[in-house]
Amino acid sequence: MTSTPVARPDEVRRYNRTSLLRRLHLAGPSTRASLATELGLNRSTIKTLVDGLARAGVVAERVPRPGRQAGRPSLLVLPQPEAAVVLAVDVRVEHVALAMVGLGGQILGRDSWNLRGRTREPEEVVTRLVESTEPLATDLGVRPVACGVSVPGVVRRADGHVHEAPNLRWSGVALGRRLTSALAVPVVVGNDAELAALAEYLRGTATGTPDVVFVSADIGVGGGVIAQGASLRGGAGYVGEIGHMAVRPNGRPCYCGTTGCWETEVGEAAFCRALGLPENSPRGAVVAELHALASEPAVARRRLAELADWLTLGLVNIVNLFGGELVVLGDLFTELPAPVLDDIDRAVRERSLVSRALGGVRVRTSALGPDVKLLGAAEAAFETVLDMV
Amino acid sequence: MTSTPVARPDEVRRYNRTSLLRRLHLAGPSTRASLATELGLNRSTIKTLVDGLARAGVVAERVPRPGRQAGRPSLLVLPQPEAAVVLAVDVRVEHVALAMVGLGGQILGRDSWNLRGRTREPEEVVTRLVESTEPLATDLGVRPVACGVSVPGVVRRADGHVHEAPNLRWSGVALGRRLTSALAVPVVVGNDAELAALAEYLRGTATGTPDVVFVSADIGVGGGVIAQGASLRGGAGYVGEIGHMAVRPNGRPCYCGTTGCWETEVGEAAFCRALGLPENSPRGAVVAELHALASEPAVARRRLAELADWLTLGLVNIVNLFGGELVVLGDLFTELPAPVLDDIDRAVRERSLVSRALGGVRVRTSALGPDVKLLGAAEAAFETVLDMV
Numbered sequence: 001m002t003s004t005p006v007a008r009p010d011e012v013r014r015y016n017r018t019s020l021l022r023r024l025h026l027a028g029p030s031t032r033a034s035l036a037t038e039l040g041l042n043r044s045t046i047k048t049l050v051d052g053l054a055r056a057g058v059v060a061e062r063v064p065r066p067g068r069q070a071g072r073p074s075l076l077v078l079p080q081p082e083a084a085v086v087l088a089v090d091v092r093v094e095h096v097a098l099a100m101v102g103l104g105g106q107i108l109g110r111d112s113w114n115l116r117g118r119t120r121e122p123e124e125v126v127t128r129l130v131e132s133t134e135p136l137a138t139d140l141g142v143r144p145v146a147c148g149v150s151v152p153g154v155v156r157r158a159d160g161h162v163h164e165a166p167n168l169r170w171s172g173v174a175l176g177r178r179l180t181s182a183l184a185v186p187v188v189v190g191n192d193a194e195l196a197a198l199a200e201y202l203r204g205t206a207t208g209t210p211d212v213v214f215v216s217a218d219i220g221v222g223g224g225v226i227a228q229g230a231s232l233r234g235g236a237g238y239v240g241e242i243g244h245m246a247v248r249p250n251g252r253p254c255y256c257g258t259t260g261c262w263e264t265e266v267g268e269a270a271f272c273r274a275l276g277l278p279e280n281s282p283r284g285a286v287v288a289e290l291h292a293l294a295s296e297p298a299v300a301r302r303r304l305a306e307l308a309d310w311l312t313l314g315l316v317n318i319v320n321l322f323g324g325e326l327v328v329l330g331d332l333f334t335e336l337p338a339p340v341l342d343d344i345d346r347a348v349r350e351r352s353l354v355s356r357a358l359g360g361v362r363v364r365t366s367a368l369g370p371d372v373k374l375l376g377a378a379e380a381a382f383e384t385v386l387d388m389v
Numbered sequence: 390m391t392s393t394p395v396a397r398p399d400e401v402r403r404y405n406r407t408s409l410l411r412r413l414h415l416a417g418p419s420t421r422a423s424l425a426t427e428l429g430l431n432r433s434t435i436k437t438l439v440d441g442l443a444r445a446g447v448v449a450e451r452v453p454r455p456g457r458q459a460g461r462p463s464l465l466v467l468p469q470p471e472a473a474v475v476l477a478v479d480v481r482v483e484h485v486a487l488a489m490v491g492l493g494g495q496i497l498g499r500d501s502w503n504l505r506g507r508t509r510e511p512e513e514v515v516t517r518l519v520e521s522t523e524p525l526a527t528d529l530g531v532r533p534v535a536c537g538v539s540v541p542g543v544v545r546r547a548d549g550h551v552h553e554a555p556n557l558r559w560s561g562v563a564l565g566r567r568l569t570s571a572l573a574v575p576v577v578v579g580n581d582a583e584l585a586a587l588a589e590y591l592r593g594t595a596t597g598t599p600d601v602v603f604v605s606a607d608i609g610v611g612g613g614v615i616a617q618g619a620s621l622r623g624g625a626g627y628v629g630e631i632g633h634m635a636v637r638p639n640g641r642p643c644y645c646g647t648t649g650c651w652e653t654e655v656g657e658a659a660f661c662r663a664l665g666l667p668e669n670s671p672r673g674a675v676v677a678e679l680h681a682l683a684s685e686p687a688v689a690r691r692r693l694a695e696l697a698d699w700l701t702l703g704l705v706n707i708v709n710l711f712g713g714e715l716v717v718l719g720d721l722f723t724e725l726p727a728p729v730l731d732d733i734d735r736a737v738r739e740r741s742l743v744s745r746a747l748g749g750v751r752v753r754t755s756a757l758g759p760d761v762k763l764l765g766a767a768e769a770a771f772e773t774v775l776d777m778v
Contacts, residue, residue, distance in 0.1 A: 227621055234743070
């Protein structure tokens, strides 16, 4: 309800320092004057903080590029990417991507490899992660101070325990504990859609919108919710499994043990069915077929009608249940032809009771591209260390 | 992410005072020693706070009833109910209940009246509320310091604007503003299920469970979510409308403009259909029929099978989407025969992916009875004033 007050001046100083760093990390270079306004601090406090951070090499100041403004330009305060680097990991069904992400959110180095057969086993993934991090850290001359990992499964946030990641065939994996001991830094493991929602909120389509739901279709369908500016989690830190919303009584069987789950109607297999492709077609074939439909709105609407109906129904439910103002669609959903997306946007706005109260929910596509989960994993890691930089 | 630190000693003192009052308000009489332990404060701080509150008449100390313990008994610190009284209002479709609730949560006086025809108009309800409060306040010799109102509809929490309360035929009612000016105290207006969830979390079946969903069937079906110990709200403070989850494609038409909403399958009308009663039968007849089934488990299961299936499907969705550890059923759901409730509890636990991760979600019935929304409204009002008592 109410947070514990902090009375010690050094804690106030540290809090202000962290706020300033977070602002620079997320919004980029700023003048001292705009930092003072945005953080509600006076100029002399900002000066003390910036001078201290500059001495520590965490920020630098530089003259901005010449513009049209008259007079002496204000110096810009810039975060120094190498001052705090985190390791971001995106474990997907088919491959693992990892990146070193610097203060300010820039990707400073990256690697990836495919997962097939035995390489998908948790032990193998952990070993390969540690091996792949070494050369990246050596190249940069900087070791990561924390690690964030995105996993497509049911993850307990508190300790990074992966209860179930069905498409990886993982079950009961103590991933957080194993990686913490292998990397010797704080590790945060999160559900992939939860971390993507965080990235959209901090750096993407949802920046500045405190109530947003991210929904994406990969092989499965996942969702993450930001409610009043914070990730929504449930019991034991587990997030919800939006893809397992039952939408079709007596529908197709789902691996989760029930039938008619939303992901059976709007996941990759449903795209294949709608497009007349064999299920399990390569992603490239699915995307090519979707792009081919872009120039034929009538055909696109007809062929994707059923999938669009199920997508709309699930999104109406999501808006009615969470009361979000914005839904961001990711992964395969972003490849849907524009007229189909427009129809869905309009239908969700009209059919949701809560949307009407809010004056119209919007359905938009992610603009962060395939790095969205990697960026979310990086932000989850930064959240744990920004106050220690 | 991080809360603003509070540095001034008087604010720390006020914070501690509010924490102590909240603890006494919710958990009842305690010894100074247990208060010190629970609040993490030292004995001398507790002494100063309790002495100050006792001088102000907000708490009293008394010798506990003789028990089996040897030695001199510790004094109990008790909240004084009249030291802070709030007005709690539960606007229902058929009637309005109001109560004066004292510090500690005790109902000190109450009134209610039926709503029919013109008396259901917002102006009439506000006028009657103000008129009914006067004699209650006079009897007690205490004026309320705040007011909480439960409304069965879509409510914007920030200013108590009722966007839509279909069963009351209210639309666009500035209830918060009107009542604030009529009563001249802070007024909080909330959705009825949201406030019931708060009551269950603070004083009911869900005490101590930080992730809980309350779902109740009255004429409509509503739900409220407590996530990590706080009410879940969406954009502009609106809460979700769980009853309008679409569960049955091409199902029955719902007043919200779509078809197949959950409440068309598990609301009061669905109970009537299942029991072979005319829709719109009086509540008493529905409850009597349900009670008659209590002694015939096989018959109960058969007649309520379809309703139980839809209830289970919606609850599985709720657990999968919100990740709650506990679902509390209210109103008409509490009247379901025990074997049917047991089946639903078991089915939700088995069929929800998230439930399996959490080691088994529980479905329980409310123990707070018909006052649950009234008690929730009282707690919402106390939240706004406990720091000013």
